[in-house]
Amino acid sequence: MKPAISTRYLANPDVSCREEGPGEGAILFNPDIDSVLAINATSLQLWRALARPSTLDDLVTYIISNCEDAPPEQVPGDVESFLHALLPGGFIGEVLEGDQAA
């Protein structure tokens, strides 16, 4: 299902992130469900951006601005895939209306 334009996402603060090294990816660990996910360097940038509530458009803009080698036409789909990969394991969540984080 395509995310709603207005939906804002936020990294789960209980998830730990082990960065593998400069320019490399990271390992995310959700201790609540004992789940591990390896992400690449670009996804790590998205993860960092999700420290604040962000919409799909926010994230696309962020990547286009910060990753010179990212093909602009491909970025929206890739960001959407990223969100779909992290939502089911609770690595990120959707910010509810009226939430303090909003």
Next chain:
Amino acid sequence: MSAIEKTVSEAAASAPAAPPLFTSVEIALTGKCNLHCQYCYYANEMAALRDLPTDRWLAFFDELGRLAVQRVTLTGGEVFTRRDFFDLLDGVIANRMRYGILTNGTLIDEKIIAQLDTGKRRLRMDSIQVSIDGSRAEIHDRSRPHSFERALRGLRLLKEAGFKVTVRTTLNHHNLHDLENIAALLLEDVGLPSFSTNSAMPMGAGCANQGEITLTAAEKQEAMHILGRLQEKYPGRLQAAAGPQANLKMYAEMEHARRTGEKAARWQMGSLTACGCVFSKLGVLHDGAIVPCHILHDLTLGNIAADSLADIWRAHPTLQALRARRAIPMSAVPGCETCEWNPFCNGSCPGLAYEMTGDFNRANPDDCYRRFLEQTR
């Protein structure tokens, strides 16, 4: 830019020479124990070292959190003798880790059950392991004095409350012939899905009581027969990472490899590859000493009050030497050069090898198949 560029195992396989940072730590939170078990491998350290205060442990858990360590195993001594235990547990949870507990079970009551059910403590628990060494008091208490009824009560409380409770039975001279009753108690009466066995090690108190407590080669062989029968009776419900059941599987694989030339897929034969711990975990004693594992407690790498865990992990020469032992062929291990089994052996636990020979680059005599065959012939 796929989010899942590679699986964790693929990432580990392509890692550079220095292994990825450890993901788990085994921590002895206290040297105090309300029991005096006959084979406690930690008995000497309990008497010699002092417990760290609450704030020191909490600062350490913060460091583990910064390193994104995923899980800790909390042991002792007996963890529930620490009055601040749940404060410490919450420090683990606040630092985004999971945890397991090793306990003798005797101090677990309704109050502790309620505490374990508070906040995220249940959610983050991997398991809580209780030691049960007999089906009745006169057997269990031979090695774990005055504790059976309380341990069993603690176990039942945990089970009834739905916690992920496991049991470890340490096989010894006193309980070998009670093993079938122990299995019936744990699997039928208490209703555990499974339990695990190991055997008393010639370490710590077990060293002083070796003649009285540890299994002889003939008793190990008998234990293998009994465990074989129990595995048929309770398929998949008896587990072991060490001790007679694990040895039985390892020896069978060695026999198979020698007979057919097909080496085991689950472990590497022919060099000192037995232990993977130094590639994924560290140990900490109750005075803060950092060690490769609790069995190698003499090989102090530093102290959590003074040293960086990450630096120790990457560069400590003892850890590097322990990792490098994988490259040593069994044919070059002192005492194993001419052994007909050396192409099919991996030397077993370096901790016990060090304890028994003073050199972790030797084979563990306690698991030696050649020796076992000679002694049981």
